[in-house]
Amino acid sequence: MxxxxxxxxxxxxxxxxxxxxxxxxxxxxxxxxRIPSESSAPLAVREAMSSAFQNIYAEGYPDEATRTQTEAEILDYELQLAGYRRLADPRYYKGVEYADIVEALARRRCAEAFAANGLTPEELFVNVQPLSGAPANNAVYHALLEPGAVVLGMSLLHGGHLTHGSPVNRSGKFYQAVHYKVDPATERLDYEAVAALAREHRPKMIIAGYSSYPWSVDWKKFRAIADEVGAYLLADIAHVAGLVAGGAYPSPIGLAHVVSFTTHKSLCGPRG
Ligand SMILES: Cc1ncc(COP(=O)(O)O)c(C=O)c1O
CATH class of the missing domain: 1.20.5 (Single alpha-helices involved in coiled-coils or other helix-helix interfaces)
Known part of the structure; x- marks a missing residue:
């Protein structure tokens, strides 16, 4: 049985x-x-998704040292397993020696794919754990803000996302959201209007990067606005992450304080 x-x-x-x-x-x-957020994961991705890793818990993080290791070092099993045996691993459970390696590998590959604007892979702090973009953004709010803090994001109706302060989402329920819009005449971002709203409301975090805005974003202008009012800048590149990695869309790396994205849209990866 x-x-x-x-x-x-x-x-x-x-x-x-x-x-x-x-x-x-x-x-x-x-x-x-199809809606624009969807894509078809290659069979190899689906094969990886139904692996034995689904059977285990791996709360916590792999060893910090792996952040600056090359892919070859991360895949050097003797080196990794010796380290795992010698230092008490920083996870909460045992049996995660290979989960450590696979997560370290994902972080390293992500850092290599997205290092840009003069930053090296070693200088990026990558977290690959969120199960999709909404929990990733929630984690950013939780890490950087106190409940009730003012956030400035694009209105949902003008191209922003639910997690950018919509009243039906926890971002709009637990934080005080102020929204900027596109210029009604040009249908493009009006950076002066965003700056004016920022000066008026003094947000703790400004969110740029959108669900439905087909133009590219001037990350430097957003960073200048954030710096002027002392806000964090979150670049949510969920939709264009694949284009950013491929160099076809301006990268916010090194300009935004935090960059979030999903892996199942233009990256064609697993949900994440
Ligand atoms: C800009 C933006 N951020 C975040 C998300 C959330 O991603 P998910 O639906 O995978 O949680 C989306 C989803 O389409 C999005 O468009």
């Missing part, structure tokens, strides 16, 4: 969800009904 539960294929164990998986695959194959 136990063997049946643990080793059966989904089709035998529970045909209903199995059938739904097949139908959904077929729907996605035949019909292109």
């Amino acid at each position: 136990t063997d049946f539960l643990v080793r059966s294929r989904l089709a035998d164990l529970d045909p209903a969800p199995h059938e739904l998986l097949q139908i959904e695959s077929e729907r996605q194959f035949r019909r292109l009904i």
Whole structure:
């Protein structure tokens, strides 16, 4: 009986969800009904997603030293396992020696893909743990602000995201959100108007980067506004992360205090 539960294929164990998986695959194959935040993960990504790592807890972080190690050093198992045995690992549980390596590898690859504007991969502090963009932004709010702090973000109706202070989202419930809009005549950002709102409301954090704004962002101008009023600048590049990594869109790295993005939009990765 136990063997049946643990080793059966989904089709035998529970045909209903199995059938739904097949139908959904077929729907996605035949019909292109997509919102801009969606993409198709390559099969290799889906293969990695259903690995044995899903069985374990790995709260905490890999060893800090791995942030400045090269990919070859991170994948040097003898080196990594010796370190793991010698130093008490900084996680809360045991059995995470390979989870450490895979997370360190993801952080390193991310740092290499996004190092820009004169910063080296070693100078970037990457966190790959959030399960998607909304929890990533929540973590940024939590790390940098006290509840009730003023945040300045683009209005949802003008291209911002729910997590940029919308009243239906926790960002709008727990923080005091002020919103800038696009210029009604040009439909583009009006940096002077953003600066005027910042001077008036003195936000603790300014958010730039959007769900539906097709023009590029002048990160330097946003940083100058943030510096003038003593605010953090969060660049939410969820939609354009793939273009930023590929050099086709201006990078906010080194200009924004924090950069957040998802891995399942223009990066075509797993949800994250
Ligand atoms: C600008 C922006 N930030 C954050 C998110 C949130 O990402 P997720 O839906 O993966 O949590 C989105 C989603 O589309 C987005 O457009």
